[in-house]
Amino acid sequence: MKEFHDKARELMKGYCRVCKVCDGRACVGEVPGMGGLGTGASFKSNVEALAEIRLNMRLLHDVTEPDTSTSVLGYDLSLPVMAAPIGGVSFNMGGGISEDAYADAVVTGSRQAGVIGCTGDGVPTYVHEAGFAAIVKNDGFGIPFIKPWEGKELGEKLELARATGCTTFGMDVDAAGLITLRQMGRPVSPKPASELKKVVDTVHSWDAKFILKGVMTPDEAELAAEVGVDAIVVSNHGGRVLDHAPGTAEVIHEVSEAVKGKLTVLVDGGVRTGVDILKMLALGADAVMIGRPVAVAAMGGLETGVATYFETLRAQLSGAMILTGIQDIQSIDLKVLF
Template identity: 30%
Template sequence: MNVAERDLLDVNQLINLFDVEKLAAERMTPMAYEYVASGAADEFTLRWNRQALDSIKLNTRVLVDVSRIDTRVSLFGLDLAYPILVAPTAYHRTMHPEGELATARGAGAAEALYVVSSFTNTPLSEIASVATQPLWFQLYVSDDREQTKALVQEAEAQGCRALCVTVDTPVAGVRNRQQRVNFAMPEGIRTPHMADAFALTKSLTWKDVDWLQSFAKIPILLKGILNSDDAELAIQAGVSGIIVSNHGGRNLDTVPATIEALPRIAERVNKRVPVLMDGGIRRGTDVVKAIALGANAVLVGKPICFGLACGGADGVAKVLTILRTELELAMALTGKATLTDIDQSVIWR
């Protein structure tokens, strides 16, 4: 049995996303695993992302016709099969030799939208050439504005349908677990669109959002909103969407779990723009809870990386298929046949 056959056999036996991480921990280098799995400082926020989701109880209804479950959602003119997106994560070639090409193929096989990271190890043009589902692009704004503008225009030229601007990382957080393994790019692996991980700007302000909107031809979402006042300012600035995110617990420790921040942001936004959420999603029930509390869709990052490490494109597709199936089952068992049926009544008070 060769490596590809072994990987496929192992992937087919995976039952849930926790199994995926366990297998990935065996397959990945310690450096790569620590990069993906770790959070900031003492990792309270990393743990809270899961604990907060686990603490929410579901309020079921019975004797409802759930013979046809409809998970479709529309975002910025795109009709998606289900409200689970591949979150932007960096350095996929440290996890699998095919890197982002395998991620794109896996997302395509599972009918999922893939948000490509600025810190991809694979040129965006090559990712676009194998993608069969829509791509978005995640943007870090650097002090080199011409380089940033060129990167936005490259994303547009390659067919990316939206721009997710990360606004919560003027500097990287205290990442002790990464420090302990001396995380660095392995020899021969590069980031073609971002030459320096420390080139991020500390001066990103609302004026820069205005600047991006002055030339971007695709919708702009701001990723990293936790405060409802910032959500209001984002709408006033004319952005197209908001992603409630604490950077997977990787930047500032002891900020709240995203599922805790979501309701107040969704209330403030009041459906004026789509609201998405990432952080801690591991079960289909988590997706139901996020939608019930105001999200239009969720993004999944760490499990995608673990799936990639387990089996390349097949592993990525497996993660998404597990989540999609669990979402459908959770909807049926809570008596919600469509996403629009899911509201706060599904949360046990």
């Protein structure tokens, strides 16, 4: 991974420093770029909230080869991880590689590692086009995320995504208010429950599943369940849309408890290692999404970089499960946490 990180640092100069610890301190306010909005408090809170959580070490057991595999939304995964939807190589990452190469690296590299990659949306059109092409190349094995566009663009994008052959669609409603999109004259907006239900019903009519990304409170998680979404992502959009939001690790347990048994709960924000994955699952998540580290791996090593990063996570998660006495993903609960 060091080789991939060194290459990424060279290609992303001025946009991402590829810090040893990706915690938002060196890139405060760099939006566009890879930083957090304003003071960077929300980005930093994601990392700090996870770092403050401690684990119970247990070694009087017979767990030596834990099973890191799981099934999420009908996908059989080698570990409970997905690549979060990120796009915009030219204005967020320095343009060191093309958008097509980046999207292909994320989706193909994820598939090679036995997990699934999500693709981003935005302006200009090549952002979503590159993502859709990568999913088509991988026989529909990828999850396209569409931004909460105003007007007819939302429906048009969903139809284009459908043509990729995917079986799950996502909407990152937490993108509402993104500075970059407003600067480009293409604002996105929050979605009331009535409008969201129409989107969910449309996707379900295609015999597909729908993920809503950007839920940070129990009441909105319950509302998402009421309108029929199949999964939510507890996310503050990587700290890029609202300054001084809590870290996702601070809210995931309460949110997951509110909708337990009603839908799948995913979470992103500050997840960097296999130990972080274990913490998030113990707090109630069914799986995690990882954004910036996957983007860096893709920039520095293309699909090999992405696959290698996920394999690194799998080894770390396996080691952490041994040292906490956990045989499989389904056995992870609050007893893991100190």
